[in-house]
Each structure stands twice: as C-alpha cells, then as structure tokens.
Amino acid sequence: MTDPVPAPARPDFRSKPTLSGPRVLLRPVTADDVPALLPMFHDPEASRLTGNHAGGGDAPDEARLREWYATRGDQDDRLDLAVVDRATGHVVGEVVLNVWDPGNESCNFRICLVPGTYGQGLGTEATRLIVGHGFEKLGLHRVSLEVYAFNPRARRAYEKVGFVAEGVLRDALLWEGERVDATVMSVLAPEWSRHRGMPALP
Template sequence: MTDPAPAPAPVLAEPIPDFHTKPTLSGTRVLLRPVTADDLPALLPMFHDPEASRLTGNHAADDGPDEARLRKWYATRGEQDDRLDLAVVDRATGNVVGEVVLNLWDQGNESCNFRICLVPGTYGKGLGTEATRLIVGYGFEELGLHRVSLEVYAFNPRARRAYEKAGFVAEGVLRDALLWEGERVDATVMSILAPEWARHRGLPVVERLSGS
C-alpha cells in the first residue's frame, strides 16, 4: 500500500498591516502622534507658503488653502485604515511643526508612498530626518511593509539629503515630471526596502557633504 499523498500546505495569507492603530512615536528631537483637526492652525503655514507649495509640487495651493476642506481632511485621518497620517511635534517647544504620511498603500506588493512637509521656519534642524526615520521604521517594523518610496524634485536638495540620511536610495528619474511656473522639473524616485532597513534601521553610512 502506498502512503497517502501529503495534504497540500495551507496557503497562508500575508498579515494585513494594521493601519487602524495610530501610534505615537518618540525620538530625541520630535514626537509623532495622530494628526487631528485641532492641528490645522499650526499646519496652515505649510499651505500658505508659496515655497512649500513649490517644493511639494502642490498646484492645488495656487488659489490659497480651503480651510473648511482641510479641517474635514484632518478630522478624518484617525478613521483611515489604509494610511497613516501623523503630526510632527518639536519636542523642544511642544509645537506641531509638520506632518508625515504613509499613503498609497499597495496591499499586493506590500508597499507605501512616504511624504513629509514641515512648516516654514523649522527647516534644517534635523527634525525632518528624525521624523522620516521614525515613521518609516514603523512602516517596516510594525506594519510589515516591504518597500517605502517617494518622489523628490530636482530643485529640492535639502529634502533629498534628509531622505538619504534616513536610508532612501535613488532609483530613477521621472523626466519633466513637474511643470512649475513654466519650468519643467525632473523628479527622482527614491526607496528603502525592508532588508535594507533591517541592516541600518535609518542610519545608513552616507557621505558627509563637503564643508559639513
């Protein structure tokens, strides 16, 4: 008598990331916590500042921010189960200084897009790099993502540098991706993959800028 054929191995579904839980993440310089409508007054300068609009390629800001729409937007971030929107708090002052977001979740490919914007006047103090490390680390270590990617415009070397310091790697150029005030601008796609994150956890070896 021959042995019965082995039962087929069960197909295990990939665990679904828990986007519904909105965490508070603490670093040395910043704290990230769920964003709410009460944060709108602190965040509004991001939407009023023409330079921030340019750096993020936000054409929608051309007519000025629609505060009622934004209030509704931030009031509903806590209910979203396919994205994570966190306010960035400067621990030195307790002020909300921006937002970080994991969005465009692609379940089949276990990936997300990342974006960040700080309010004018808070740039260049290391807040953005740390906020990036905190939320991206959460994406890999708690949500189980495999890939986190972003796009950065050629005229934004500060953002690119912050992303590189957190471990993002440039992988290609989207030519003429943005049309801003008559000028066409390239965007660089950058990403981090889970095995890379496991190696450096947001602290890759990066070249120092000359003079820094």
C-alpha cells in the same frame, strides 16, 4: 500540488501610534492641528517643493482642512501623524504613509513642514521614526517617495535615513513654465533591518 501561499497580513493602519525621538514626537494628527499646519498650505515655497499646484492662494481654507483632518483617525489604509517639536511643544508639520499597495506590501511616504522649521534636522528624525514604524510594526517591504530636482536638501535628508535613488521621472513637474525631473527613491525592509535608518554615507 503545492499549498497556496498565504496572503500577507494586512498592516494595522487603524492603530495610530505615538512615536518619540530625541527632538520630535509623532502623534495622531487631528482637526485641532489645522491652525498650526495652515502656513504650509499657504507658503509658496512649500508648494513649490512639494509640486502642489493647489497651494498658495488656491489652498483649501481652514474649514475644509478641518473636515479632512477630522477623518484621518478613521483611515485603515494610511497613517497620518503630526510632527511636534519637543523643544517647543508646537506642531511643525506632518508625515504620511499612504498609497498602500497590499499585493506588493508597499507604501508611499511624504512629509511637509511649516515654514521656518527647515534645516533643523526635525524632518530627518520624523522620517526615520515613521519609516521605522512602517517596517518594524506594519510589516512593509518597501517605502518609496519622489523628490524634485530643485530640492537637494530633502534628497539628502532621505539619503540619511536610507532611501536609495532608483531612477528619474523626466519632466515630471511643470512649475511656472519650467519642467522639472523627479527622482524616485525607496528603502526596503532588508536594508532597514541592517541599518535601522542610520546608513553609512559617503
């Protein structure tokens, strides 16, 4: 009779870190960050890129958002961090590890930036910081995401950090009458240990 395999240690999601890179600082998000984050909830392009049908005019108001963000520090199964542009000190978005799957030691990743901050490399660095934390401190084995076909810029940013395309979810999103595919991407702990979020790209 073999000894039972011990259950994997539960990641410490309750500890909310501050992670620092050359251009961005990630820190615990709070209700006081809501005014800075509001534009990303009301921007039609941000809603489209994230497939958020509740965005734009149907976005939650500031009071509801404050209630939501006030509880982020208490969560023990996800990590929500604000993205701060170190050059200005302004909050420019958020990054999240969520959908924790304890049986498979995996998480989902998502990022959203406020309008006017795209294309500056802030998202790429923020992604590298939080995904690295997921592998190196939380002990995750797999981090995954989905990116829509009309968002090649985001896909390229994810590839720069080491995410690999796994397959396509056909017609995953219905947006303004058009059905859009989503690509599933992931990065695994053994891959991260080799490239640390800086893979060689073609």
